[in-house]
Amino acid sequence: DQQVKQNSPSLSVQEGRISILNCDYTNSMFDYFLWYKKYPAEGPTFLISISSIKDKNEDGRFTVFLNKSAKHLSLHIVPSQPGDSAVYFCAAIVTGTASKLTFGTGTRLQVTL
Amino acid sequence: GAVVSQHPSRVICKSGTSVKIECRSLDFQATTMFWYRQFPKQSLMLMATSNEGSKATYEQGVEKDKFLINHASLTLSTLTVTSAHPEDSSFYICSARDRGRSPGHGYTFGSGTRLTVV
Numbered sequence: 391d392q393q394v395k396q397n398s399p400s401l402s403v404q405e406g407r408i409s410i411l412n413c414d415y416t417n418s419m420f421d422y423f424l425w426y427k428k429y430p431a432e433g434p435t436f437l438i439s440i441s442s443i444k445d446k447n448e449d450g451r452f453t454v455f456l457n458k459s460a461k462h463l464s465l466h467i468v469p470s471q472p473g474d475s476a477v478y479f480c481a482a483i484v485t486g487t488a489s490k491l492t493f494g495t496g497t498r499l500q501v502t503l
Numbered sequence: 504g505a506v507v508s509q510h511p512s513r514v515i516c517k518s519g520t521s522v523k524i525e526c527r528s529l530d531f532q533a534t535t536m537f538w539y540r541q542f543p544k545q546s547l548m549l550m551a552t553s554n555e556g557s558k559a560t561y562e563q564g565v566e567k568d569k570f571l572i573n574h575a576s577l578t579l580s581t582l583t584v585t586s587a588h589p590e591d592s593s594f595y596i597c598s599a600r601d602r603g604r605s606p607g608h609g610y611t612f613g614s615g616t617r618l619t620v621v
Contacts, residue, residue: 422606439607493547
């Protein structure tokens with residue numbers, strides 16, 4: 391039962407353009423969402439997060455949007471840079487419990503020159 | 504920032520032997536640590552939640568007698584893969600929870616361990 395899904399396994403974007411990575415979830419108890427960037431053979435590194443009481447959070451080139459009614463969130467990267475090429479995972483938590491992260495399936499982003 | 508050290512980064516072992524992986528929080532105390540497993544081109548699947556001083560909580564389908572977890576101190580959790588078989592070959596990642604930080608910044612991951620069982 392995949393509670394967090396990223397339906398696009400890969401995405402290719404030209405340098406300087408916007409990258410939009412999508413994530414859907416099914417568990418309405420999730421109240422905090424995170425995005426991680428991961429390179430092969432390394433652990434994930436935190437990018438940006440959003441609480442369910444907000445619908446947008448911005449940090450530099452990264453913006454996360456949350457649509458609770460649709461159980462959907464997206465990560466926007468603008469402008470995209472070659473160094474952004476990696477696998478991106480969204481993750482969700484039910485805070486106040488064991489607080490374990492549930493990860494999505496990942497999207498491989500390739501930023502081309 | 505918070506740092507989690509995971510060792511070894513890669514290990515090759517013979518089938519039937521046991522392998523221990525260490526996960527240390529270097530600059531914070533982690534009452535809770537998590538162990539994940541990642542198959543090629545797949546998501547990170549949570550194996551178990553490790554709580555300092557108590558038994559680990561395993562996810563459904565994870566054999567607790569095969570994947571032994573010990574969290575004896577606030578900075579160290581270990582995962583021992585017992586009687587390893589080739590199907591245990593995978594990428595194992597630990598994460599430590601720093602409850603003094605917001606959820607966004609409160610999870611720090613180790614660099615992972617590539618286990619190959621031959």
